[in-house]
Amino acid sequence: MRIVMICLVASILLASCGKSKKPDEQAFLNSLDSAKKGPTIDEEVINSILQQIPSPLEISVLLKESGTKYNFGLLNTPENLSKYNSNYKKALNLGIYGTDLGYTNIYQQNQDGIKYLASIKSLANDLNIGQFFDIETIGRLATNSKNLDSLLLITTQNFNDINHYLQTQGRANLSVLLLTGGWLEAMQITCQVAGKDPKNKELKEKIGEQKIILEQIVLLFSFYKEDENMASLWKDLDELKAAFDKINITYTYKESTMEVVNGVAIIKDNSTTTIDVTDKDIQNITSITNSIRNKIAS
């Protein structure tokens, strides 16, 4: 009988200690979590939008591949670090410096890249996320241009880890600021380059298609309207969105075709987007972007 009782208790205990919680239980726990943080913020929704924001590295690669020369003058100087005294500014400029580091890495300007490492580490430490930024490894990789792939990989992983950590710790607001800073800096660089190369249609389209990303960013800020700083930036971003609203993006879906080559499914995308953007749109967007970015970085 004793064996029976032991088995029974063990079975009940094991069943109740299952890894996945029942949906009802999870929903209840979620409701407790959201109640703590205020009813207007749905962390799950915020996190799902945050993960959509593309890496600024994509724009840096586009600039390099299109033959644009490296220009350190387009970036936010690492010496501005001492100006960032609030968590709000620190998170935004951590994002800005992250984009700048990616830009220097893509162009293999490692000496400039190293200048950003200390500033990034300092901001990350101040925000209690310094443990995710492996400055020693990055610094070591940055000293040899043959390590470019590893350098890009580890910096991307570090920033992904930071964002993931912030989101799981209920500090998604900092993640929003970090990603927004990174996006604004990439926008600012692209706009400056496009201004010097007004006939470059690809760059204009690249700016125009940022409308889709800005809509997501503005949506994110709408969750934080109670925060004075974020509400102020939301207003600025809304002004930028108004400039983007003049751009028409037309999407046409057509079924893709696929073939398998060497174990990889190669897709032929037959859908298209056309982006109607004028020079005036670009000028307007450039002006507002610079104004917002300078307000944040200076």
Next chain:
Amino acid sequence: MKYVISSILLVSFVGLLSIQLSGQCNPDSFATACIPKLATGFNFLKSYKVDGEGGAKEKVEYSYVFTKGTQYMINLCANGAATDGIVVTLFDSGRNKVATSKINGQFISAIAYPCNATGIYYIQYTFDGSSGKCGGSALGFKR
């Protein structure tokens, strides 16, 4: 009778124990293992955990803004057989199917998607005869 009850409970105990063990999923390790498997020339963007929670979840979904003129690669890693029945399907913002890793009944471990239309895309992982319902995935890009 006592023997019968003991046997039933013992079988239940062993059964539950095996469910617990088979339900253990460490998608982080699969996601991390997938990163170096991106084809040469692709820059790493994101890694995704694919945890079907032992069958509790029918699908795992993420989203990302893909941009025109960029080629993306999504690969899959799982225990045992290449993809262990995990299928990745790409949908556009209107939920039209753009790509899938199951072609003519064959499970492919990577898809390369040269994007021709900028927009929000949904990266959906489903389990088609998957035993572990556990894996990882990595997203990379190149111009």
